């Protein structure tokens with residue numbers, strides 16, 4: 001596969017290199033969606049590369065790390081769990097309503113998913129101008145005549161287009177099964193998300209139903225963090241959704257210290273957003289995160305070269321982090337603390 005060769009070459013020495021390779025391989029409409037800021041929420045790893053969520057989960061397992069599968073997935077829960085040799089968590093959106101979520105959670109429990117991640121920052125799907133201009137709606141669900149103006153950008157990327165067509169085109173959401181209708185079409189996600197806001201009372205219901213560890217994703221304030229812990233969360237993820245939901249919200253790392261203080265050791269604190277280098281991971285750990293999550297860093301790798309690209313992204317981040325630790329003269333992650341970062345110089349509170 002040409003993508004695999006590209007990533008194996010010394011050109012992909014950092015995440016920005018993977019981003020460049022992804023940009024070259026993907027049509028503009030797909031790359032802009034992956035790369036962009038505040039926007040609508042239509043995940044489709046499988047549209048970036050046929051390996052999709054299974055390839056990403058396999059690479060995560062092989063690297064000894066966990067993978068979180070989104071509700072909005074082109075592969076089934078069972079396929080993704082079977083692909084990974086490591087822990088897999090399920091991220092829930094209430095798209096389709098409670099009965100649809102209940103069916104998915106039962107499947108997740110049976111398949112062996114280790115934890116449930118509930119995202120609380122996606123109360124509505126936003127509007128994104130770049131996607132509108134690029135023809136995202138037409139690509140996902142438009143008629144053939146409506147697609148015509150956007151076809152040149154697809155034909156300019158023959159390797160992506162061939163893989164996309166051989167893979168069956170736009171996938172359905174096999175984990176959002178609407179009674180009497182079957183798997184939800186990808187095109188319906190923005191409308192369904194607008195009715196899928198998670199409230200605190202939903203968490204109580206989820207806790208009773210799931211009966212396993214629950215992680216709350218999208219926490220940006222001390223109040224929300226404390227509320228999540230009071231509702232029984234075993235961990236919170238400090239996240240602004242990679243800046244993809246509400247423009248102008250603070251960077252995750254700038255609010256991490258106050259969330260760590262608010263949680264006061266009663267739950268684990270994880271963080272995501274903007275992790276592109278090993279030093280980004282180290283800074284988050286210094287400020288009290290127990291672990292970090294990555295979004296675009298692995299998605300660029302996936303888009304560039306499927307599973308091999310995700311493996312390369314993880315390898316880049318791991319070696320970069322280990323180098324950073326050595327340069328700091330710190331022998332182990334467990335010894336990192338706030339004394340290693342100059343908060344004011346770094347622009348944090």
Ligand SMILES: Cc1cc2nc3c(=O)[nH]c(=O)nc-3n(C[C@H](O)[C@H](O)[C@H](O)COP(=O)(O)O)c2cc1C
Nearest residue numbers: 034043070119239241242272273274275294295296
């Ligand atoms: C293409 C794309 C799709 C995403 N889909 C979801 C999703 O379905 N559910 C969710 O909770 N977060 C989703 N996110 C947000 C990520 O989980 C994560 O919070 C964010 O990407 C972290 O920032 P980073 O991309 O800078 O690493 C998505 C992000 C991207 C880039």
